[in-house]
Amino acid sequence: MSHAAAHADHHEHHHGPAKGIGRWLYTTNHKDIGTMYMVFALIMFFIGGAMAMVIRAELFQPGLQLVDPQFFNSMTTMHALVMIFGAVMPAFVGLANWMVPVMIGAPDMALPRLNNWSFWIMPFAFLLLLSTLFLPGGAPAGGWTMYAPLVLQTGEAFPFLILAVHMMGISSVLGAINIIATIFNMRAPGLTYMKLPLFVWTWIITAFLLITSIPVLAGAVTMLLTDKYFGTSFFNAAGGGDPVMFQHIFWFFGHPEVYIMILPAFGIVSAIIPTFARKPLFGYESMVYATASIAFLSFIVWAHHMFTVGMPLAGELFFMYTTVLIAVPTGVKVFNWVATMWRGSMTFETPMLFALGFVVLFTIGGFSGLMLGVTPVDFQYHDTYFVVAHFHYVLVTGAVFSIMAATYYWLPKWTGHMYDERLGKLHFWSSVITVNILFFPQHFLGLAGMPRRIPDYAVQFTDFNMISSIGGFAFGLSQLLFLAVVIKCVRGGEKATDRVWEGAEGLEWTLPSPAPYHSFTTPPIVR
Amino acid sequence: MASSNTQTPAYYVPDSSIWPIVGAVGLFLTAFGFANSLNHHANGMTIMNVGLVVMLVMIWGWFSDVISESVAGKYSPQVDISFRWGMIWFIVSEVMFFAAFFGALFYARQFSVPWLGGDGSKGPLQELIWPAFDATWPLLQLPDATHLEPAAGVIGPWGLPLINTLILLTSGATVTWAHHALLHEDRRGLIAGLALTVTLGFIFVYLQILEYGHAMHEYHLTMASGIYGATFFMLTGFHGFHVTLGAIMLTVILARAIWGHFSPQNHFAFEAVAWYWHFVDVVWLGLFIFVYWL
Numbered sequence: 001m002s003h004a005a006a007h008a009d010h011h012e013h014h015h016g017p018a019k020g021i022g023r024w025l026y027t028t029n030h031k032d033i034g035t036m037y038m039v040f041a042l043i044m045f046f047i048g049g050a051m052a053m054v055i056r057a058e059l060f061q062p063g064l065q066l067v068d069p070q071f072f073n074s075m076t077t078m079h080a081l082v083m084i085f086g087a088v089m090p091a092f093v094g095l096a097n098w099m100v101p102v103m104i105g106a107p108d109m110a111l112p113r114l115n116n117w118s119f120w121i122m123p124f125a126f127l128l129l130l131s132t133l134f135l136p137g138g139a140p141a142g143g144w145t146m147y148a149p150l151v152l153q154t155g156e157a158f159p160f161l162i163l164a165v166h167m168m169g170i171s172s173v174l175g176a177i178n179i180i181a182t183i184f185n186m187r188a189p190g191l192t193y194m195k196l197p198l199f200v201w202t203w204i205i206t207a208f209l210l211i212t213s214i215p216v217l218a219g220a221v222t223m224l225l226t227d228k229y230f231g232t233s234f235f236n237a238a239g240g241g242d243p244v245m246f247q248h249i250f251w252f253f254g255h256p257e258v259y260i261m262i263l264p265a266f267g268i269v270s271a272i273i274p275t276f277a278r279k280p281l282f283g284y285e286s287m288v289y290a291t292a293s294i295a296f297l298s299f300i301v302w303a304h305h306m307f308t309v310g311m312p313l314a315g316e317l318f319f320m321y322t323t324v325l326i327a328v329p330t331g332v333k334v335f336n337w338v339a340t341m342w343r344g345s346m347t348f349e350t351p352m353l354f355a356l357g358f359v360v361l362f363t364i365g366g367f368s369g370l371m372l373g374v375t376p377v378d379f380q381y382h383d384t385y386f387v388v389a390h391f392h393y394v395l396v397t398g399a400v401f402s403i404m405a406a407t408y409y410w411l412p413k414w415t416g417h418m419y420d421e422r423l424g425k426l427h428f429w430s431s432v433i434t435v436n437i438l439f440f441p442q443h444f445l446g447l448a449g450m451p452r453r454i455p456d457y458a459v460q461f462t463d464f465n466m467i468s469s470i471g472g473f474a475f476g477l478s479q480l481l482f483l484a485v486v487i488k489c490v491r492g493g494e495k496a497t498d499r500v501w502e503g504a505e506g507l508e509w510t511l512p513s514p515a516p517y518h519s520f521t522t523p524p525i526v527r
Numbered sequence: 528m529a530s531s532n533t534q535t536p537a538y539y540v541p542d543s544s545i546w547p548i549v550g551a552v553g554l555f556l557t558a559f560g561f562a563n564s565l566n567h568h569a570n571g572m573t574i575m576n577v578g579l580v581v582m583l584v585m586i587w588g589w590f591s592d593v594i595s596e597s598v599a600g601k602y603s604p605q606v607d608i609s610f611r612w613g614m615i616w617f618i619v620s621e622v623m624f625f626a627a628f629f630g631a632l633f634y635a636r637q638f639s640v641p642w643l644g645g646d647g648s649k650g651p652l653q654e655l656i657w658p659a660f661d662a663t664w665p666l667l668q669l670p671d672a673t674h675l676e677p678a679a680g681v682i683g684p685w686g687l688p689l690i691n692t693l694i695l696l697t698s699g700a701t702v703t704w705a706h707h708a709l710l711h712e713d714r715r716g717l718i719a720g721l722a723l724t725v726t727l728g729f730i731f732v733y734l735q736i737l738e739y740g741h742a743m744h745e746y747h748l749t750m751a752s753g754i755y756g757a758t759f760f761m762l763t764g765f766h767g768f769h770v771t772l773g774a775i776m777l778t779v780i781l782a783r784a785i786w787g788h789f790s791p792q793n794h795f796a797f798e799a800v801a802w803y804w805h806f807v808d809v810v811w812l813g814l815f816i817f818v819y820w821l
Contacts, residue, residue: 018543026543108540110609113589117547124555128562159562167558173620181612185605186538207616215620219627226761229565231675231751234631238671240754242639249627312647521537 016517025120028112029517030097033119035414037094038407040122042483044086045400047130049476051079056438056472058455059465072455073141074133080144084261085168086126088395091403092264093118093175096203099410100179102508102515103197105188105524110181118175125167132157143453145254146221148235148246152228159229162221169214176210179203188507190526194288197506198281201288202267205295206260212299213256220249244309251302259298262394263291265362265402266333269355271506272409273337276352277344278503283336290329297326307375308382316375323373327366334363349501350424354405357432358398365393368443383453386446392439397432404431404482411486412500416514417493423485430478437471539601546589553581590779597796598788607795614799618806621769625810628765632758632817636664640754643670669753678748678756684819687738691731692815695770698727699808702777702801709784710791717789721781724804728774735767762814769807776800 017023017032027033054075058066067075097115101108109115132139137155140146146161154161183204187196196204223234224246233239235246266287274281281287303311303319311319337359346352368390372378381387404427411419441464446452450461457465496513507526511519556578564571596602644662645653653660657670665681682688705720707713742748742759750760780800783789789797 022543025548026545028541028543107538111613112540113544113547114613116544117550120548120551121554124551128555128558156566159565163558163562167554170554173617177613177616177620180616181609184612185608211616211620212623215624216627216630219624219631223627223631223757223761226750226757231749232757232761233669233675233751233753234757237639237643238673239669239675239752239757240635240640240643240666241757242634242642245631245634245639248634249630252627252630310649518540 026116028108028116030101030109030112030115031414031515031517033109033115034094034096034098036119037090037097037122040119041087041091041094041403042486044082044090044126045479046483048079048082048087049479051075051082052472053476055079056469059457060469061466062457062459062462064456067455069455070138070141073143073453074139076453077140077142077144078129078133081129081140082126083395084144084257085165085172086122088261088399088403089172090122092203092206092261092399093172093179095199095264095268095403095406095410096175096179098414099508100182100200100203101186102511102519103200103506104183104186104191105507105520105526106182106186107518107521107523109178110185111178114174115178118171118178121167121171121174125164125171128160128167129164132160135160145250146224146246147250148224148227148243151224152235159225162225165221166218169218172210173214176207176214180207180211183207188520188523188526194285195526197267198270198284198287198291199264199267202263202270202291205291206263209256209260209263209295209298213253213260216249217253217257220246220253223249244306247306247309248303251305252299254305255302256295256298258394259294261399262362263295265358265399266291268402268406268409269337269358272351272355272405273340273359274505275409275501275503276349276355277341277346279340279344280505281336282339282342283332286332287336290332293329294326297322297329301326304373304375304378307378320373320375324370326373327370330366334359334366345503349408350419350421350428351405351409353425353428353432354401354408357428358401358405361393361397361401361432361435365390365395365398368393381446383451384446385442385450385452388452389439389442389446392442396439397435401431407482407486409501410508411489412496413508413511413513413515415490415493416496416512417489418496418500419485419489419493423481423488427478427481427485430481431475434471434475434478438468438475439471441465441468441471537603539596539603539606541592541596544589544592546585546592549581549588550585553578553585556581594783594788594796597793602793607793610795610799614802618802621806622810625762625765625813628758628762629813629817632762635666635754635758640664640666664755666753666755672753675753676747676749676751678742678746678752680746681748681755681759682738682742682746682819684815687734687741688815688819691734691738692811694727694731694734695808695811698724698731699805701727702804705784706797706801709789709794709797712791714784714787717784718781721777721784725774725777725781728770728777728804732767732771732774735763735770759818762818766807766810766814769810773800773804773807776803 017029018026024032024036054067055072058072097109135156137157140151140154140157140161142151142154151158183200223232226232227234227236233241235241235243237243270281270287301319301323303315304323307316368386372381372387372390408419408424445461445464448461450457498512499509500513507524510524557575558578560571560573560575560578562571564575640662641647642649643653643657643660646662660670661668667678667680669675669677701720701723705717705724708716708720748756748759750756777800780797783796
């Protein structure tokens with residue numbers, strides 16, 4: 001069992017990667033681990049996407065045609081869990097793994113072995129979760145929010161769901177600890193906090209949110225587990241508990257979680273827009289403070305997810321005001337991105353296109369969020385397709401678009417090749433058109449009263465559902481283009497320069513493309 | 528490219544390691560086995576125990592590597608700071624885990640139990656559902672005890688809990704004594720202070736077990752006794768588990784102190800475990816005040 005590390009000669013570190021599968025299983029290299037996170041996220045994106053296709057196919061017309069309602073509910077539940085915990089979060093952690101050390105001039109992450117553990121917990125967590133599709137009683141179908149008492153009716157899948165969530169949580173917390181320790185401790189000499197790239201800043205704050213909110217989710221699902229198997233009454237009114245208490249604890253995690261999935265996106269967009277506008281980011285410091293404000297507010301807005309549950313009036317008002325207050329720092333950000341472009345020397349390569357798509361479409365999602373934040377209005381919209389439209393605008397055209405923008409932006413640095421710009425642009429335009437066909441009509445469906453998470457609907461909703469489904473299938477197909485671009489770029493292509501983009505600034509662009517296996521073994525000095 | 532700084536010693540980046548993947552497999556087997564045993568499948572417990580053994584092997588192997596690297600002097604002061612940040616943020620995450628259960632306790636006491644008793648805007652509903660229910664804390668009479676096991680009483684604060692409070696506070700002082708001894712190269716003081724801390728830690732755990740026996744047999748207080756039993760056993764149970772872990776970690780530190788691993792300049796492991804010990808101490812104070820006393 002005594003392995004290589006014990007007798008490692010120090011300069012062995014400067015050798016290249018190990019050969020075979022062992023490289024990936026045992027690696028402590030942040031670039032390897034970042035790559036594994038990204039590939040894992042991409043696989044999960046397609047698995048979760050396939051589930052979304054089932055949902056859209058069933059909703060193509062009223063009535064029940066393809067799947068039974070129980071399976072439909074499993075699909076909505078699993079689609080959310082897979083996309084949130086399997087695709088978006090690991091993609092951001094993967095980007096942090098790859099980019100944070102090279103952006104701050106560090107040789108690797110602060111705790112490289114822990115880093116490997118954080119990653120490898122994830123595939124096993126999803127093995128546990130996805131295996132429930134084949135259990136008697138099927139996969140969890142009570143919604144990703146796992147509200148008691150409904151979720152307690154889950155069959156054999158229940159303990160698998162809870163323990164998979166625990167494993168994802170362990171992975172996320174360990175990953176966040178590693179990232180925050182890396183940024184606090186491994187910055188190159190001279191790289192003070194107010195010189196950090198905004199992607200690094202947003203990840204400090206995201207890591208803080210992960211460390212403080214994920215354990216609360218762990219507590220909540222532990223209470224579910226003991227309520228079901230060990231007789232506790234946390235969410236059982238007969239014993240003095242309250243099902244609403246689950247919602248409070250869950251959303252105390254859940255709202256910071258929303259920002260965990262968007263703050264790194266802000267960082268990415270704040271890196272890309274200045275590059276292609278060939279101007280420094282407008283209002284850097286206000287961006288940092290806005291991000292911190294959003295993070296702080298995220299802990300005092302949670303009950304806006306449950307306005308209709310029956311809270312005291314003071315609670316409804318408090319959570320409405322805090323929620324609407326979030327528009328202020330978010331508005332600062334959008335203003336700064338637009339101001340960065342003002343009189344810039346702009347070009348529109350694929351990363352910039354996705355970043356611009358993000359700014360416009362994420363803002364639409366932000367506005368519908370404001371509408372939902374107003375308590376009396378939310379009484380109408382709650383649990384309708386308006387909510388579905390809202391969070392898909394912020395998560396798909398927000399988080400996912402930023403991940404795609406980041407992939408196009410840094411892919412030449414990772415692979416050493418330029419991606420196919422023509423295919424990339426095709427991917428952008430097909431995505432941005434179809435995603436709006438997919439989600440925009442859902443606003444109208446929600447306003448007209450179509451409830452979410454139901455496999456059937458009244459006939460007057462048919463037209464918009466058909467349009468939405470056609471958009472959904474086309475959006476799904478468009479993502480195959482993304483896969484093609486990535487694979488093509490990994491296999492070869494025009495040689496990328498070190499700087500890659502004319503207007504790019506930052507330490508990552510001082511490295512060769514592809515970035516060497518070990519970089520910044522001695523720290524650069526930043527002036 | 529910016530010029531490189533030759534003054535700074537290179538950061539120690541460990542070579543590839545088998546332990547993380549062993550840990551991931553161990554965690555998976557533990558979770559998979561536990562899930563199966565909850566579903567009453569025959570092999571569940573066996574798989575879970577195999578998983579736990581794999582985890583123990585991982586912990587042993589991983590920490591052995593770290594200790595041998597530390598003793599070999601591979602860790603620069605910068606690596607030490609990484610470990611410190613790692614431990615600090617880990618403790619923050621643990622604090623938030625307990626916060627969830629404290630939150631449940633406060634919610635039950637402030638909102639759900641009084642509401643069930645007829646307080647608040649939905650108060651009149653109580654007359655229709657459980658008119659006989661009277662909201663009290665500790666909650667002994669339940670709204671509907673059909674599927675639950677109501678308790679006859681609860682543990683008062685001024686017996687064993689008070690003794691346990693004094694024990695944990697004293698152990699916090701003895702671990703600080705050991706730290707001062709370590710800083711002043713007083714080997715005997717270090718070992719005596721640690722040994723006392725470990726002893727007090729295990730006495731605490733023993734007294735908690737006695738108290739649990741007392742609660743279950745004399746008062747019939749269990750996890751299934753409604754919200755009081757649920758919050759009581761989950762909070763004190765997770766705390767007791769953390770004290771047990773802390774006491775085991777202190778034991779390892781005691782052994783390493785006896786082997787002479789620590790110097791006044793280099794003793795991160797000692798400090799990390801001491802921080803952890805203070806953390807379980809502070810959580811206990813919260814428990815003593817809000818679970819036992821008020």
